[in-house]
Amino acid sequence: MKTMTIQVRTGTMMNMDTNVAVKLARAALDKGYGVRIFGYGEGVTLIKNGQDPKRFPNVGNETIELLGKGLEVVVCETCCKARGIVRGEEIEGTKIGSLTNDLSRFVTESDRMVTIAR
Amino acid sequence: MLKSPHEFTGYDLVRSMGEGAPSAALLFEDAVLFAANAKKGKEIGSVVKDVYVIKDDWEARGLPLAMPGFKIVDYSEAVDLIMERFEQTITV
Numbered sequence: 136m137k138t139m140t141i142q143v144r145t146g147t148m149m150n151m152d153t154n155v156a157v158k159l160a161r162a163a164l165d166k167g168y169g170v171r172i173f174g175y176g177e178g179v180t181l182i183k184n185g186q187d188p189k190r191f192p193n194v195g196n197e198t199i200e201l202l203g204k205g206l207e208v209v210v211c212e213t214c215c216k217a218r219g220i221v222r223g224e225e226i227e228g229t230k231i232g233s234l235t236n237d238l239s240r241f242v243t244e245s246d247r248m249v250t251i252a253r
Numbered sequence: 254m255l256k257s258p259h260e261f262t263g264y265d266l267v268r269s270m271g272e273g274a275p276s277a278a279l280l281f282e283d284a285v286l287f288a289a290n291a292k293k294g295k296e297i298g299s300v301v302k303d304v305y306v307i308k309d310d311w312e313a314r315g316l317p318l319a320m321p322g323f324k325i326v327d328y329s330e331a332v333d334l335i336m337e338r339f340e341q342t343i344t345v
Contacts, residue, residue, distance in 0.1 A: 137336055139336060150282065151281075151310070152255065152282070155255075155281050155282065155307075155310075158309070158328050159331065159332065159335075161328070162327075162328035162331065162332045163332045163336065166329060166332055166333075166336075168332070246336065247336055247341075247342060248342065249342045249344070250342075250343075250344045251255070251281075251344060252255075253255055253256060253344075
């Protein structure tokens with residue numbers, strides 16, 4: 136099974152980058168590809184549980200839904216700590232991990248890498 | 254591509270990355286404005302072979318198409334481009 140890794144570095148409420156990432160992930164999962172998302176910098180906000188944007192798409196809820204379809208989501212612990220996001224505050228099924236262990240594994244194992252950041 | 258044509262300056266970068274290989278631009282978010290501006294559209298069209306515009310972001314902006322040669326694609330087709338048609342994806 137071919138795999139796509141999507142890298143996000145933008146906050147969920149800064150612009151539509153994480154929405155694009157989640158839509159791309161959904162489309163790829165629906166086509167039978169393996170999909171992983173790695174977030175760092177502001178991209179770690181993707182896994183924060185309890186997101187409740189009033190008038191915008193809730194990428195947190197979409198992420199939860201896609202976890203059920205096999206999506207794997209890891210974010211950088213260092214970037215989480217810098218922003219006061221601690222273990223236990225992540226969406227269940229996502230992981231607070233590291234560039235060293237997780238992103239490197241994703242890059243090595245993936246067939247395609249898509250960075251959605253400016 | 255994500256940036257608006259009024260913010261994007263990487264034409265030389267895109268041209269050099271695509272040299273000697275089939276290349277295409279896949280436009281998301283404000284980058285879809287390239288399709289609504291004939292001058293800017295021609296500029297990006299001169300440094301890649303094909304230009305694809307993601308349908309959601311294009312329709313969200315409700316603009317007239319100035320570049321009929323650009324192809325409007327949905328996310329499923331975008332995945333095909335990334336996973337099967339082209340070997341590498343670079344975001345500029």
